[in-house]
Amino acid sequence: MSQQGWKVDDVLDAHTSDSWAHALLCVAAPVLLAITLVAYVPDWHTPMFFKWMPIxxxxxxxxxxxxxxxxxxRLSVDHIDLVTLLLIGWVxxxxxxxxxRLGGIDTLAKFGALxxxxxxxRHLNSDSALKWIGIAITVAVATVPVMELLSIATFGGYxxxxxxxxxxxxxxxxMFLEWGRRTIISRLGPLVAIGLIGYLVFLNPSKIEFLVLPMLIGVFAVVLLRRKTLLGASGLLLAMIAAIGVLAWFGWDSPMLKASxxxxxxxxxxxxxxxxxxSMWREAPILGQGAGSFSYLYPQYQTSHKDILPFGIDQQMLAAKTQLAGASHNEYLQLASNYGLVGVLIALALLFFTLRQSMRVIDTNSAGLIGLSVVVIGLVSALIEFPLQNPATALLWVVGAAWLTIHGNENRQANDQKPSVASSRPLTLSLALVTGLATLPIALGMPRYYSANEAFGGVWKNYNYNPDAALRLNxxxxxxxxxxxxFRAQLYITLVRGDELMQQVRLPKSDHDAMFSRSVSAGTNTGLIMARLQYLYNAGLFEEKKAEVTRWRELLRPRADQTPDIWLMESVFQIKDGDRTLAKAALDRYLSLTDGGQKSKSSIIEALKAELADLPPPAAVPNTIAKMKK
Structure with a gap:
């Protein structure tokens, strides 16, 4: 690794036709990496999603x-390149x-960009570029907790x-790229890392480091064993045990954990x-459900765990996550669900070739060891989170994976004079064409992505105050x-919420139906279906659209205990059906799940109580609508 700054040969080679592109990437990579890690837009619905722009x-x-x-x-193709393209092609x-498919296109664009x-x-052979990428990441991430501590941005903009x-x-x-060298960076990097670890342990309520840091120490122990440094490996394994104890001592008893x-x-x-x-994967084990299908299909499977577990684990605190999950919080299972065993095998092949090639360089190359560490952090984190779906962690994981093989391709070919895959002229030109075409939708979609997120951020500013503006922005x-x-799922909910605030149905039935069709294309999430039933009832279409009402009520029945408002709505519908006994049972179940009812629903609750006051309480409150029907 070079100790000098930028070298002319690293950035520009006057004898090559692509030297300008090499120089452009050397400059752009550290700059855009830093922007990705610190940038956010407060007015967006999800402020950190701006990070997809620099990506x-x-x-x-x-x-x-x-x-x-x-x-x-100048660039030769190897197995890793081909398997990467194969994975994107399968997506x-x-x-x-x-x-x-619309959601799948969004997934494909992000997969393609990464x-x-x-x-x-991984083809960028520039020691200086690596150095500046490391500096950019160190400086950018060091500012994240500062923004949180100074109350500039919530959790540093995340x-x-x-x-x-x-x-x-x-x-x-x-932050350990220059470890062992007598440079300012080699001294400051580890100090910044220690400070960040202290911040995570003492000041950040998340405790993901409990799982990740000991595993990271274990990786270094394995590397030392590979180098036959038994004493050092034993010391690191003891340090791993000590780290678990220290983290537990200082972090386990935190107020956040006590409260929860x-x-x-x-x-x-x-x-x-x-x-x-x-359960989603079991329905399509070989090919998977397809890109973008998780959010659409999850509501249909959100109660499947009840058929598997002998005990209930529903947690009201995270009820919204279990109804409109967005992600599985386990990248491996979501990969299998979306892309089936075929996709899993392609991903495993990519991991195999990457790790196999990395074994040739981690003993002598600090960048390779750093890359291995980042990949391991990603693999561990993927067990409980979704790092490939969050822009900052996805980019860092990709950079780490690239560093695993950054010196394993062109440099090795220069020594061996033979590439790992025959790189004929037609093959290289074909890959150039595919790469160029893949960039077009990314370039064309970025301005629309920005303006759409800006508009959607305005939906929440106007949601409870200016229903017409909120609907226009949505x-x-x-x-x-x-x-x-x-965006699509929220559209109809925004419409119905506006009708509720203004106490009138503002649009004709055909427009309501069209907007609902647009929203339901993103899946049958609970909030959307409840909004549809609310409209059908308030608009006097309960009997006219009886088949649709029945369909949605049956869909919501298994979800009632996760969303107690379904019981309240069912009580209203049972009165409409003429069955006041079942209406009373549904109301009692709602009250039992919400400790007497939510204040925001007090007027509806009191009206139902008055309507059903002459009925005695049921002998046993049913725990599901299905049992109530029996």
Missing amino acids: GLLAIVSSIFLVSGHVSR ALSLMWSSD GLIFLAL YNQNFETETILFALPF HGFKVSVYPRIELALNTL MLAVEKYPFDDI
Whole structure:
């Protein structure tokens, strides 16, 4: 690793036609990496999703580098390149049977962007570029807790303690790039890392480091064993045990954990999510459900765990996550659910080739060891979170994976004079063409992605105050970027919420039906279906659309204990059906689940109580609507 700054040969080679692209990537990579880690837009619904913008720009720069390199034949193709393209191709092919192709296109664009960055960075032979990437990551991540401590941005702009924690953990290995060298960076990097670990243990309520840091120490112990340094390996293994003890001593008894009964509040919902995702995979084990299908299908499987577990684990604190999950909180199960065994095997092949090639360089190359550490952090984190779906951690994971093989391709070919895969001129030109075409949707979609998120952020500003403005902005967000399932799912809910606030049905039936069709294309989540039933009741369409009402009521029945408002709605509908006894039973179940009812529903509750006051309480309150029907 060079101790000098930028070298001319690292950035520009006057004798090559693609030197400008090489220089562009060397400069753009550290700059856009830093922007990704610190940037956010407070007015967006999810402020950190702005981070996909610099990732998109880096993907475009990466594509330019790859196209120019393949055309000039300076970049040779190997197994890792081909399997990476195969994985992206399988994601694209799965759109054919996806339940939500629009959402799948969004997934494909992000997968494609990350894939282009991975391919480019692993072919970027520049020690100085590596050094500046490490510096950029160190400086950027060091500012994240500062923004939190100074109350500039919630959790450093990540607006979630787990997302902030994961980003810091993924960045830690990069801070040791110059380890063992007598430079300012070699001294400051580890100090910054120690400070960040202290912040996570003492000041951040998330405790993901309990799982990740001991595993990271274990990786270094294995590396030392590989180098036959038994004493050092034994010391690190003891340090791993000590780290668990220290973290537990300082972090286990935190106020956050006390308030939430320890880790149960996090573990139980993840078990529920995992089992439900497993049920989704069992329906399509070979090919998977298709890209973008998870959010669409999850509501149909959100109670599957009850058929598997002998005990209930429903947690009201995370009820929203278990109804509109967004992610499985286990990348492996979601990978299997979306892309089947075929996708899993392709991903395993990519991991195998990457690790096999990395074994040739981690003994002598600090970048390779850092890359291995980042990949391991990602593999461990993927057990309980979704690092490939959050922009910052996804990018850091990709950079780490690239560093595992960054010196294993062109340099090795220069020594052996033979590539690992025959790189004929047609093959390199074909890959250049594929890479270039893959960049077009990313480049064209970025402005629309930005304007759609900006509009959708305005929905929440106006949601309870200006219903017409909220609806217009939601419609604009869907028009600009229809690939986001949250934009579409929220559209009809925004419409019905506005009708509720203004106490009138503002649009004709045909417009209501059209907007509902647009929203339900993102899946039958509980909030959306309840909004539809609310409209049908308030608009006097209960009898006219009896078949639709019955369909949605039957769909919601298994979800009633997770969402007690379903019981309240069912009580109203039972009165409409003329069965006051079942209406009373539904109301009693709602009251038992909500400790007497929510204040926001007090007027409805009192009206139902008055309507059903002459009925005696049931001998036993049913625990599901299905049992109530019996």
